[in-house]
Amino acid sequence: MRALGKAILKAIKNLAARIDTAIDGEISKVREKIVARVDSSYIRSLIYESASHALTVIFRDGCIVRYASVHPNTYKAIINADSIGTKFTELVKDHKFVVVKAAT
Numbered sequence: 001m002r003a004l005g006k007a008i009l010k011a012i013k014n015l016a017a018r019i020d021t022a023i024d025g026e027i028s029k030v031r032e033k034i035v036a037r038v039d040s041s042y043i044r045s046l047i048y049e050s051a052s053h054a055l056t057v058i059f060r061d062g063c064i065v066r067y068a069s070v071h072p073n074t075y076k077a078i079i080n081a082d083s084i085g086t087k088f089t090e091l092v093k094d095h096k097f098v099v100v101k102a103a104t
Contacts, residue, residue: 034075042085048075055092056100063103067095 032050040060047056048070055070074091081087 036079038079038084040084043088046075046078046084048072055095057088057092059103061103062101064100065097066100067092067097069095 034046034048034050036046036048037044038046042060043057044060045058047058048054049056050072053068053070053072055067055075057065057067059065070092077091078084078087
């Protein structure tokens with residue numbers, strides 16, 4: 001009986017450790033949001049969420065568009081480009097998107 005109690009206690013500790021790991025992972029995902037104001041005549045800001053691979057673009061005209069399935073390397077290429085607007089158009093224009101806010 002004592003061995004069964006130890007086995008159950010060990011299983012509970014393992015489960016608790018896995019739950020803690022899962023919670024830590026979710027907290028990390030929430031923290032993985034990068035907000036960048038950019039020097040562009042076309043784009044005001046970029047918000048990249050690495051957990052969901054979503055790129056939200058705030059354009060100079062006030063329009064806000066969220067693009068899905070943007071690879072982290074694509075985001076880095078845009079941020080590091082000489083012309084952010086040109087690189088954005090080149091790399092992201094074919095991605096699925098949702099208009100969050102229309103231009104004002």
